Amino acid sequence: MRAGMRGDARSYHRLLQELAPVLRGLASRGFAQHRLGPEDVEDVVQETLLAVHLKRHTWDERQPLFPWVYAIARNKLIDNLRRRGRQAHLPIDDIGESLAVSELPAEMNGVDAERVIARLKGRQREIVVAISIEGASARQVAQRLGMTEGAVRVALHRALKSLARAFRADPP
Amino acid sequence: MKTDDLIKAIAEDGAASARPLSLRVLVALGIGGLLAAALFAQALGVRPDIGSAMQTWRFVGKVVITLTCFAAALWATAQLSRPDAEPRTALAAFSLPMLLLGLAIGVELASSSAGTWSARAMGSNSRLCLASITLLSVAPLVALLVALRAGAPRSPAMAGAAAGLLAGGLGAVLYAIHCPDDSPLFVALWYVPAVALVVLAGAAAGSRVLRW
Numbered sequence A: 001m002r003a004g005m006r007g008d009a010r011s012y013h014r015l016l017q018e019l020a021p022v023l024r025g026l027a028s029r030g031f032a033q034h035r036l037g038p039e040d041v042e043d044v045v046q047e048t049l050l051a052v053h054l055k056r057h058t059w060d061e062r063q064p065l066f067p068w069v070y071a072i073a074r075n076k077l078i079d080n081l082r083r084r085g086r087q088a089h090l091p092i093d094d095i096g097e098s099l100a101v102s103e104l105p106a107e108m109n110g111v112d113a114e115r116v117i118a119r120l121k122g123r124q125r126e127i128v129v130a131i132s133i134e135g136a137s138a139r140q141v142a143q144r145l146g147m148t149e150g151a152v153r154v155a156l157h158r159a160l161k162s163l164a165r166a167f168r169a170d171p172p
Numbered sequence B: 001m002k003t004d005d006l007i008k009a010i011a012e013d014g015a016a017s018a019r020p021l022s023l024r025v026l027v028a029l030g031i032g033g034l035l036a037a038a039l040f041a042q043a044l045g046v047r048p049d050i051g052s053a054m055q056t057w058r059f060v061g062k063v064v065i066t067l068t069c070f071a072a073a074l075w076a077t078a079q080l081s082r083p084d085a086e087p088r089t090a091l092a093a094f095s096l097p098m099l100l101l102g103l104a105i106g107v108e109l110a111s112s113s114a115g116t117w118s119a120r121a122m123g124s125n126s127r128l129c130l131a132s133i134t135l136l137s138v139a140p141l142v143a144l145l146v147a148l149r150a151g152a153p154r155s156p157a158m159a160g161a162a163a164g165l166l167a168g169g170l171g172a173v174l175y176a177i178h179c180p181d182d183s184p185l186f187v188a189l190w191y192v193p194a195v196a197l198v199v200l201a202g203a204a205a206g207s208r209v210l211r212w
Helices: A009-033 A038-054 A065-083 A092-100 A111-118 A122-133 A138-145 A149-169 B003-013 B021-043 B057-080 B088-111 B114-122 B126-148 B156-176 B184-209
Strands: none
Touching (some): A009 A038, A009 B003, A038 A065, A038 A149, A111 A122, A122 A138, A122 A149, A122 B003, A149 B003, B057 B156, B088 B184, B114 B184, B126 B184
């Protein structure tokens, strides 16, 4: 993350990839505690990753990264449970245990994520689909759509923000 | 959408650092503070006998207490806007200025005769005090809440309350250099409810606009 903050895109990508399974473990445990199936686990993972990204300036670089990530994940998990009308109470002390989760469920698509991405408006959606699903770079997308790379980046950033908002507004 | 795909999009957006939250808070405080100071200069102004007032412990105490409130709230606001905030932070921020005020009240009660207490507490400007502190706090509170939308508070209401204490503290510092009533009894009876009102407003607004 520290390298990522200094603009090292590759370490940032790797960090996010490493966080995903940890978050998946956390979310499945949370859902299991509430006797809920794993259908929505991936939504919590994705919402947490978005929040980690969009709120990265609230991390104090002098502090260890994981408690901060865990706090965000916990918040997003509680939000998700609340949206489904569950009383959410998660013990704070399961950080260690959740880190130990190594057997992870196979990755599934987010359920809400499909609906949520469908809500993005034309340009933003094109850009997100091109970059995420087709794996294009911002420069390639810019060439394809006849935009400047800067404009693509701005649109991408806005799209990620709308994604985060859409998750929040999504009814159960 | 698969999570790996989302990660690609996030990584492409890049990690290059966004402006740190503390900087945003300071900028908001600067803007809100300037607006409040302009309003203060326009409507109230510094008391004419400021030079001799600064020689008295009551005036100095009053300014120190309001400044402490401001400083503690600044720290608490920055802390409580993080997802991993320690809620006890808020308690510390609220209790430090109260402790100083309690101390000053003790000295006041010990050093003045009981017959003068109620006159000291009622002062000459209580209604102006309530109105001024709350009105001076409006611009800073709004600016702070806008800045804190970039935060990720564990409890949006608590972060809003801290912002309210910060804005109220700023209003109190400004009003303190206008108001001729210097007794700690007056501060306790009128400054505290005025700031508390701003804290409540901040908490109510925060629980709505600071969700993330």
